[in-house]
Amino acid sequence: xxxxxxxxxxxYLALLALACVVVxxxxxxxxxxQREVVASVWRKGELVxxxxxxxxxxxxxRIDRALGEGGELVLETIVGDAPxxxxxxxxxxxxxxxxxxxxxxxLGDRTVHVTPDDLLxxxxxxxxxxxxxxxxxxxxxxxxxxxxxxxxxxxxxxxVIEQSQLRRIRxxxxxxxxxxxxxxxxxxxxxxxxxxxxxAKYLARAVSAEGRFRYTVRAPTNEELPGYDWPRHAGAxxxxxxxxxxTHDQALADAARRAATLMTASGxxxxxxxxxxxxxxxxxxxxxxxxxxxLAEIVDRKIDANFGFYLPGLTRFLRSQQRPxxxxxxxxxxxxxxxxxxxxxxxxxxxxxxxxxxxxxxxxPADLEAAVRALRYLVGPAWSFxxxxxxxxxxxxxxxxxxxxWPHAPDRKALxxxxxxxxxxxxxxxxxxxxxxxxxxxIGVGPVVTPRLTPVASRCEAAIATLDxxxxxxxxxxxxxxxxxxxxxxxxxxxxxxLRPGPRHLFKExxxxxxxxxxxxxxxxxxxxxxxxxxxxxxxxxxLAESMDGASAGQP
Amino acid sequence: xxxxxxxTLSKRVATTAFGAIDLVSAILVYIxxxxxxxxxYWLVDxxxxxxxxxxxxxxxxxxxxxxxxxxxxxxxSVASLVLGLLLVTTLALTASYLSGVYGPVGRGGALILGLxxxxxxPYLVAIPLAQLAWLGRFRAATAPAASPAPAAGS
Numbered sequence: 001x002x003x004x005x006x007x008x009x010x011x012y013l014a015l016l017a018l019a020c021v022v023v024x025x026x027x028x029x030x031x032x033x034q035r036e037v038v039a040s041v042w043r044k045g046e047l048v049x050x051x052x053x054x055x056x057x058x059x060x061x062r063i064d065r066a067l068g069e070g071g072e073l074v075l076e077t078i079v080g081d082a083p084x085x086x087x088x089x090x091x092x093x094x095x096x097x098x099x100x101x102x103x104x105x106x107l108g109d110r111t112v113h114v115t116p117d118d119l120l121x122x123x124x125x126x127x128x129x130x131x132x133x134x135x136x137x138x139x140x141x142x143x144x145x146x147x148x149x150x151x152x153x154x155x156x157x158x159x160v161i162e163q164s165q166l167r168r169i170r171x172x173x174x175x176x177x178x179x180x181x182x183x184x185x186x187x188x189x190x191x192x193x194x195x196x197x198x199x200a201k202y203l204a205r206a207v208s209a210e211g212r213f214r215y216t217v218r219a220p221t222n223e224e225l226p227g228y229d230w231p232r233h234a235g236a237x238x239x240x241x242x243x244x245x246x247t248h249d250q251a252l253a254d255a256a257r258r259a260a261t262l263m264t265a266s267g268x269x270x271x272x273x274x275x276x277x278x279x280x281x282x283x284x285x286x287x288x289x290x291x292x293x294x295l296a297e298i299v300d301r302k303i304d305a306n307f308g309f310y311l312p313g314l315t316r317f318l319r320s321q322q323r324p325x326x327x328x329x330x331x332x333x334x335x336x337x338x339x340x341x342x343x344x345x346x347x348x349x350x351x352x353x354x355x356x357x358x359x360x361x362x363x364x365p366a367d368l369e370a371a372v373r374a375l376r377y378l379v380g381p382a383w384s385f386x387x388x389x390x391x392x393x394x395x396x397x398x399x400x401x402x403x404x405x406w407p408h409a410p411d412r413k414a415l416x417x418x419x420x421x422x423x424x425x426x427x428x429x430x431x432x433x434x435x436x437x438x439x440x441x442x443i444g445v446g447p448v449v450t451p452r453l454t455p456v457a458s459r460c461e462a463a464i465a466t467l468d469x470x471x472x473x474x475x476x477x478x479x480x481x482x483x484x485x486x487x488x489x490x491x492x493x494x495x496x497x498x499l500r501p502g503p504r505h506l507f508k509e510x511x512x513x514x515x516x517x518x519x520x521x522x523x524x525x526x527x528x529x530x531x532x533x534x535x536x537x538x539x540x541x542x543x544l545a546e547s548m549d550g551a552s553a554g555q556p
Numbered sequence: 557x558x559x560x561x562x563x564t565l566s567k568r569v570a571t572t573a574f575g576a577i578d579l580v581s582a583i584l585v586y587i588x589x590x591x592x593x594x595x596x597y598w599l600v601d602x603x604x605x606x607x608x609x610x611x612x613x614x615x616x617x618x619x620x621x622x623x624x625x626x627x628x629x630x631x632x633s634v635a636s637l638v639l640g641l642l643l644v645t646t647l648a649l650t651a652s653y654l655s656g657v658y659g660p661v662g663r664g665g666a667l668i669l670g671l672x673x674x675x676x677x678p679y680l681v682a683i684p685l686a687q688l689a690w691l692g693r694f695r696a697a698t699a700p701a702a703s704p705a706p707a708a709g710s
Contacts, residue, residue, distance in 0.1 A: 005685070012641070016644075016645055016648055019645075019648075019649060019652075020648050020649060020651070020652035021652070023649050023652040023653050023656065024652040024653070024655050024656045025656070026656065027652075027653050027656030027657055028656040082656070082657075085653070091653075094654075094657075095657050096657075097657065097658055101657075129595065131594045131595050132594075168657070435658070436658055436659060446668065447654055447658040447659075448654065448658065
């Protein structure tokens, strides 16, 4: 009986291993005997002509005619093809590597190609299966993909499903001149400065006369998408102030002023007797906290001292939300005039940073005392559980608060927390070759999810603050060098992915989105905080580098 | 202690142990699928619901000593074994498919798939196998002795 069971297990495992080999081989890309080239002419983000020919053959005359009327020629060479699962939808969706794979569809004697550029221009990658609880979307939007195929094959989506034959194609794109690849090794201050200015100019262009940002912009069509958020408005204002202070650019300073004015005019509300920022009935602490960060930066950078007027009231509101143990109550119920003692992500550390930065302006010891108490809570009871040294969350403002507070109240325990946080970040940071994506410096969550760039940027903000404090605290040079290398790899990734200019041919108005940061290498819905986090990190890195020159300790 | 008493005691211990394990398995499948997974998919949810019902019935029946308990335990073990092997097979083939599409499955992906397989194997494959073996032995022990051959002629 036992022998028979063991034999069955061995047979099962052998069959399973064989099946795995067959599946892997069958779905791997196979190099075509003769490569095809998909030549496309794009004009203002629209595909105007396409021809497919064998590599090495003459161009199709249609392409030359289209080019004569203006546009950009893009060649996508098919370097591999493979069968693809078309059912269930989720399998089809994740069977295309974002940004690299497209489809060849055949219906009768008609064959069409949907290339990565087609999918990118329609923003179909990473818009398939949405997992709301962890905020990610996997795979291609298969309904939209079938609609494109139906349009190209001049048939219905149903016919595409039932009768067409699909194959996955891997494509290498050749467009105009490409920038040299920026890496941790060749990261230069000039490149960083250019990236900062480009990012700030993008955001400055996005501020209306009233002071409102174009909150999310769909890059291929340059359309503004719905939605707005005061904390991110404040964050973007903070970045504009940082760059205006750094460059003394009047246009940037004006944009920062306009955005700050909106916050302190229509954005300002009453939470009981105290001023706060936001419009909702239940106001989140983050909007006031980041407004304080932005206003303090505007005053600190000597852009406009008048905004200092709002700081004492706003910090009083923040302090009024603090519990005796240092934690903050994250919401305020404006209907019943009472704080709501629930906590979410970020707000406590944003409030800590806000109070710390405000203290530099207000010089109110109550602000400093509240910030110090909040920091002690954040790096103590708030992150104390079995296994707390093995796992850290997304929270990235705490280490920035430590850096601001260090001159007034150095806290070694807080620094150790940040060094531990960086070590955790290093463990999940990807290296070149870890995935098909632009991996080096990214934070990956598996092979099928395109790494998001904002978590990289916000971790950089924290890493720079940690480096700053670590140097001041005399942390060992070896440990500092490790964090520095980790940081450089992340910053290089951000510089590579910034739209400078990005694939211009896929954008209706490339100049409008120049300098923006995408959400990922295939997500071109540009939200203001994507650019802000990257930009703020780059500003802090550059300033730290320059301050190290002053301290004659070399470039960071 | 006489052999029969010892045997009865050991049967009772085994019945209680398998009953408790079946209940724990039902709870773990519930937590793993309905609390742990971030999205709902009828194929997975349906299989999990079936296992939860069968494991709960088997566990409750064995602990309460009901007459139908062993049939429920048999059904739970067979269903769990089939679905467990299906899960392991699907995970292995999914990893192979993704490896074909994306190149070597990233460390993260491999780790996640490996962990799921490692977590599922004891509850969905090893324990059901052990329970099936126990049920088989139990049935052999309680089967009525072969009736004597009828006498020739009458």
